[in-house]
């Protein structure tokens with residue numbers, strides 16, 4: 460692969476969002492260097508540049524990778540990212556997310572790399588009672604996942620002041636869907652996210668779907684989320700990288716569509732797209748869940764020129780469903796994670 464515009468280090472490059480970012484970077488003329496410990500990522504998803512296996516907790520390994528590849532920028536996706544798990548194991552989330560980011564920032568700066576694109580989350584905002592969340596909304600996280608990401612946002616600001624670390628922060632809403640060309644898609648073991656779980660139920664791969672709480676203060680009592688297609692999300696990252704390479708200021712952007720769907724509406728959409736009935740049960744609330752997380756994304760639109768193109772819920776579900784039907788995820792799962800089995 461010929462690097463025309465330079466190397467970009469993509470932590471979590473073997474993971475769901477990171478692998479889609481690698482594809483977009485390669486298409487835009489960069490060489491993505493995937494850095495991944497393969498704890499949740501898949502070497503089979505690394506198709507657009509080299510894979511460096513390593514852990515963010517290992518500073519020496521990071522220094523070697525920076526010295527080898529001399530990246531012009533970092534896209535930092537690797538993190539523990541499950542709201543429910545973060546409530547059960549807060550120490551793990553704080554330690555690994557924050558220490559990993561610190562190691563990465565310090566290794567980048569030591570190598571002379573000062574451009575940092577960071578995956579943050581709408582979970583940094585907490586619960587705001589049905590208010591659409593803009594970049595100016597106060598951040599009061601209600602789970603350890605959101606807390607750890609907010610801490611990293613603060614760390615970036617401090618390193619910008621002390622060392623000139625340039626950065627763009629993206630606060631994602633709910634990422635779903637898959638590469639429409641079918642090369643890569645979502646594969647988590649175990650799966651915890653709503654859309655792939657509901658698709659699995661429609662495919663007969665699980666008996667039923669559990670709705671985590673139907674007594675929220677929302678129109679149908681279930682949680683409302685703003686779903687954004689993974690292809691749109693990575694487009695924003697490319698726009699963020701161009702923003703930084705053009706020398707624009709450090710900035711935070713929310714990435715969502717401005718439209719929320721309840722858990723029940725997601726389930727109904729999957730039923731409509733797949734035309735398959737399946738059992739739905741009401742279950743207890745999941746700790747750490749906000750009732751309503753919907754983005755106001757005017758800043759990304761006005762400043763980055765970003766607008767979601769594939770993020771209609773039905774398109775997201777169709778793309779995700781096509782990926783799951785392709786059987787590639789099952790092949791990867793059967794092969795396992797050993798790089799030699801690619």
Ligand code: UDP
Nearest residue numbers: 542651652653656669670671682722745748
């Ligand atoms: N959810 C659910 N049943 C499931 C998985 C998720 O009801 O089997 C709900 C979850 O409580 C949340 C929404 O679906 O309100 C989206 O959850 P997901 O884990 O996909 O993303 P998150 O919002 O946690 O990032």
